Amino acid sequence: MLRASAVLPVLAAALLAAVPASAQDKVKIGVVVTLSGPSAVLGAQARDGFNLAVKTLGGKLGGLEAEVIVADDELKPDQAVTKVKGLIDRDNVDFVVGPIFSNVLQAIHKPVTDSARAILISPNAGTSNFAGKQCNPNFFVTSYxxxxxxxxxxxxxxxxxxKSVVLMAPNYQAGKDSLAGFKRHYKGQVLDEMFTPLGQLDFSAELTKIAAAKPEAFFTFMPGGMGVNLVRQYRQAGLAAIPFLSAFTTDESTLPAQKDDAIGFLGGANWAPDMNNPQSKAFVAAFEAAYGSVPGTYAMQAYDAALLIDSAIKGAGGKVGDRAALTAAMKKADFTSLRGKFRFGNNNYPIQxxxxxxxxKRADGKYQTEIAEKVFADYVDAHAGDCPMK
Structure with missing residues (x-):
């Protein structure tokens, strides 16, 4: 006969196993973003955007109390994996939201999507491989x-x-994707393609090459502190007469430091702070009131990630432990995105x-990007056709 002390733990475990998924009264989210070094401002925007959404929803997602655990990946893939495994194994999170950088996404994708429960939502990084043949039903992207x-x-x-351009980007997956993306529609002459180390802050050698090449335009992808320095040095080198085209180089994360050096420079985006819809206007006002800065796409996409989770939990009837029900509800994207039109393609990447x-420069002295024209409508990414999901 078993002693009472032996029976109680067995009975307790059985009772816990019998509790239905619908009885869960809390949802746990691990937010993994870069909060160290020159690129910390990007992670801070995403963290703040997500937290603002949770606060706006009354501290709940899908009607459940939301516990948000923030981790700094330090822009180090190995550190990110350690942090993610802790969130899953120790903290038992239901969702992992992050990261900012694609090299970190490459590292954490498998540990999260292979876990028994957690769903991965990227509010920024969206590499080509996970959009195509390596697409995964437990991975969603709220950016692009x-x-x-x-x-x-x-x-x-x-x-x-x-007729001619010079291209430059950091030497990692997102940098390679950026130049591939630019060349998909540009058919003129590429005079030079330069890949720099991730985190490089001195571009004097590259700027000398640009001046010597004399292109009709210059395109770059340099996020965070890299972009701050590049824009300043570009102006100082007297190259501003060459049109400066970029993505994530002059945006709301970098403009407070770039100031007048960035005025007039052109970028590409799926949203801007002057987006003319009620939900976006309310978000921008609330973000500025809460954090004293103009939100960028990092904040907007993280806010939308929270709205996606909220809609998925509701769609799954509150059954956070039922990953199949949650992912099915997430596919529907039943929420009002800050950017307006939003739906998922077969690969769980947005069509937007x-x-x-x-x-x-605004009348109040702050800087922001503003929409000049729509370039693509309801745009499906080029890799969706390689994804076997339907």
């Missing part, structure tokens, strides 16, 4: 496929008739509009 924003500038350069944006 990396190529697409850069395609905006390639299409613009082609339409403007620029894209815009040419221009840096401007």
């Amino acid at each position: 496929q990396n190529d697409q924003v850069h395609e905006v500038l390639g299409k613009y350069a082609q339409d403007k008739g620029y 509009d894209f815009y040419l944006v221009k840096v401007a």
Whole structure:
């Protein structure tokens, strides 16, 4: 006969196993973003955007109390994996939201999607491989496929008739995707393609090459502190007469430091702070009131990630432990995106509009990007056809 002390743990385990998924009264989310070094401002925007959404929803997602655990991936893939495994194994999170950088996404994708329960939602990084053959039913993106924003500038350069360009990006997956995206629509001459180390802050050698090449336009992808320094040095080198086209180089994360050096520079985006719809206007006002800065796409896409989770939990009847029900509800994207039109393609990447944006200084002295024109409507990424999901 078993002693009472032996029976109680067995009975307790059985009772816990019998509790239905619908009885869960809390949802746990691990937010994994870069909060260290020159690129910390990007992660801070995403963290703040997600937290603002949770606060706006009364501290609940899908009617359940939301516990948000924030982790700094330090822009180190190995550190990110350690942090993610802790969130899954120790904290038992239901969702992992992140990261910012694609090299980190490549590292954490498998640990999360292979876990028994957690769903991965990227509010920024959207590499081509996970949009295509390696698409996964437990991975969703609320931003874009990396190529697409850069395609905006390639299409613009082609339409403007620029006969030659120089291209530059950091040497990692997102950088490679950026140049591939630009060249998808640009058919002119590429005089030079330069790949720099991720985190490089001195571009004097590259700027000398640009000056010598004399292109009709220059395209770059340099996020965070890299973009801040590049824009300043570009102006100082006297190259501003060469049109500066970029994505994530002059945006709301970098403009407070770039200031007048970035005015007039062109970018590509799926949203801008002057987006003319009620939900976006309310978000921008609330973000500025809460954090004292103008939100960028990093914040907007993380806010939408929270709205996606909220809609999925509701759609799954509150059954957070039922991943199949949650992913089915997420596929429907039954929420009002800050950017307006939003739906998922077969690969769980968004189908959405894209815009040419221009840096401007507001009447209150703050800087922001503003929509100049729509370049793509309901745009499906180029890799969706390679995804076997339906």
